[in-house]
Amino acid sequence: MKVDQIAVFLENKSGRLAAITKALSDNNINIRALSVADTADFGILRLIVDDTDKATRVLKEEGFTVAKGVVIAVEVADKPGGLARVLSVLHEAEINVEYMYAFVEKSSENAVLIFRFDDPDIAITILQNAGIKILTGEEVRAI
């Protein structure tokens, strides 16, 4: 039920993001989802790729600081209210979202929401009890 994510430290200078995507594509690694958290001083790139271990190795070899972690992928219909429902479930259960990002599936009418929780196991239980569909890592990588 958990999906592997890699986070990469981005110094606040131009060309770093391009260097990462180039390193990945040179090694035939596909990016499934991506988000950048930006502050005035630095950025954090979060990636879900089809081969997490290989991507980690490649980026480390390129000198990047990489952290592996787990996130939860939730599938909702890509129409108004999809995200709101998930958030209200989490809110009622007092589950804190550290951060989230989203992307739309190419082949369907669905959107995928990526959530980072402090305690993913509790979040999984809550979401499942509410009948919300959680994707496995395999399903996400196959998108």
Added chain:
Amino acid sequence: MIWNEEFETLPREQLENLQLKRLKDLVERSYYRVKPYREKMDEAGLKPEHIKSLADLQNLPFTTKDFLRDNYPFGLFTLPLDQVVRVHASSGTTGKPTVVGYTKRDIETWAEVMARALACGGVHRGDVVHNAYGYGLFTGGLGAHYGAEKLGATVVPISGGQTKRQIMIMQDFGSTVLLATPSYALNIADTMVDMGVDGSSLSLRVGIFGAEPWSENMREEVEKKLGLKAIDIYGLSEIIGPGVSMECIEAQHGLHIFEDHFMPEIIDPDTGEVLPMGEEGELVFTTLTKQAFPLIRYRTKDITRLIAEPCVCGRTFVRMEKITGRTDDMLIIRGVNVFPTQVEHVLMGVEGVEPHYQIIVNREGSMDTMEVQVEVSEQLFSDEVKNLENLSKRIQAEIKDLIGSTCKITLVEPKTIQRSEGKAKRVIDNRNV
């Protein structure tokens, strides 16, 4: 004006005779009254009677800051405390400060050299002297104060801080002389602009700036902004405080060392050899007349050269050039001494911080700013922004504890800070001092 014509224009030969007489007395006092000095000289196989000429000075062992620290607080005083009327201490930021003591006569000597310094900078009786040097353990405030009083000027003992009020007082009192650190002088100038106060509403004629290194560019800037002549003063608490040497307003080139009290040498900082006149090296001082806390061959770690050529002002005292650097990597940021090793100590205390860092010092407007670049190792890294921000804040707070001012922490990617083969380049100082 020359405050003490007799001494300040002594022909060199007479000056050297006087120096030798005082040196012999100094070595004798130090040897018989202070055990650590005696031990050092015995180790070198020297007795006071071996000092027969000024050239023999170079056989005496050096005194270093560490030696002072080892004998903290009063171990090097040559007289009992009942003859010491005042102590000051250095602006050290960690560990023990360096403590210096003065007898009644030392205070008088200090006032004398400081009065000479002020006169050398064109200050005279009738001037209103706005003394913004800090009063307290720091020697700047009180040292300058006594000298200005001895000179007969009107002293405003304002000390540092409350800049807007300082500007109002200078306007109302018609202050003609400003004593401050050069960076504080610029701060005053910038505050005046913010307040919409025109420089011409002040009566300032001369600024006597010291206690931190400053450049010729800064001189131009502060002269223009405050409409005064900016004169450099040098001193360090170990030797006496402000008033060790002073630029004359006539030449504004090189600081006359009051050689009848402070004997300078320039040495090669690596070998300790005395360098020929005019060559650049580390400045070393011997205090010829100080009673409570005399120093023999004290290594200042300041880099300069001496100028032997006669000066247009008529003083026969040798001049030293404006300080161009330090033999250690000490930084002076907003008047506070900062050693990169202190910053390193903070960083090493944070788990996961790599021993690769760089300190970048800039001058923005009148303020010195310090940036510390820290490499983000895997151990420090987190996918959450708040964790990295907390890390920066924590390092920032600990450094602030240490140096008293806020620095910017910049997280950088691993291996982006330049590695050097020999000594790491820890500091990039863009202030051009």
